[in-house]
Amino acid sequence: MKSRIGFVDRIVESITSDANQMVGEANRDRMINELRRDAQGRASGRPDRNRTTLSPERESQFQHWYGRIAKQMGLDPNPDSPDHKYDYRGAYLRGFSPGTDRHWPSMFKDDDHPNRFISPKRDKRVPEGYIWDSKHNTLMREGHFASYYGNLAEDDDNGD
Numbered sequence: 611m612k613s614r615i616g617f618v619d620r621i622v623e624s625i626t627s628d629a630n631q632m633v634g635e636a637n638r639d640r641m642i643n644e645l646r647r648d649a650q651g652r653a654s655g656r657p658d659r660n661r662t663t664l665s666p667e668r669e670s671q672f673q674h675w676y677g678r679i680a681k682q683m684g685l686d687p688n689p690d691s692p693d694h695k696y697d698y699r700g701a702y703l704r705g706f707s708p709g710t711d712r713h714w715p716s717m718f719k720d721d722d723h724p725n726r727f728i729s730p731k732r733d734k735r736v737p738e739g740y741i742w743d744s745k746h747n748t749l750m751r752e753g754h755f756a757s758y759y760g761n762l763a764e765d766d767d768n769g770d
Contacts (some may be wrong), residue, residue: 660721662700672702683712695723716744 614685663685664672675690676698689698697718706715721727729752736742740749 615711622682640688647683650656662703664699664703668703669699672699673701716747717744 639702672689679685680685680687680689686693696714697720700718701714706718708714716726726743726745728736728744730736730738730740733742739752741752742749751760
């Protein structure tokens with residue numbers, strides 16, 4: 611695990627100037643911290659869920675809200691199901707719901723969501739040589755992350 615995290619640290623060092631240009635210094639630090647957390651989760655076999663927690667009163671309201679949406683959309687009624695790779699509480703707390711196309715905002719995807727990274731092969735709007743991180747709405751050079759993430763962006767063609 612330690613060598614995998616060290617590898618990510620070296621990648622992070624190599625992309626710092628690109629990340630500053632792409633997302634700004636404050637967002638760069640957040641993105642780098644999430645990459646490190648993601649590396650630790652992948653190396654341990656337990657991805658970081660880093661999900662929103664709610665007060666007991668809000669949790670009750672959330673459960674009612676989610677239950678209604680889950681029934682309408684045919685989702686697992688348990689928002690904490692391991693099959694979900696999405697922070698539904700975060701979306702609820704910030705006032706988001708699925709769109710008319712049944713798509714949830716990408717910013718609440720878990721780090722290991724199968725459609726977090728989008729390649730030019732999946733979406734022609736992504737420039738060749740880049741991968742779009744849909745969670746952070748940023749473009750990243752493929753070469754910086756290919757060794758670590760492999761073909762993650764092309765593994766699933768089930769939509770966003």
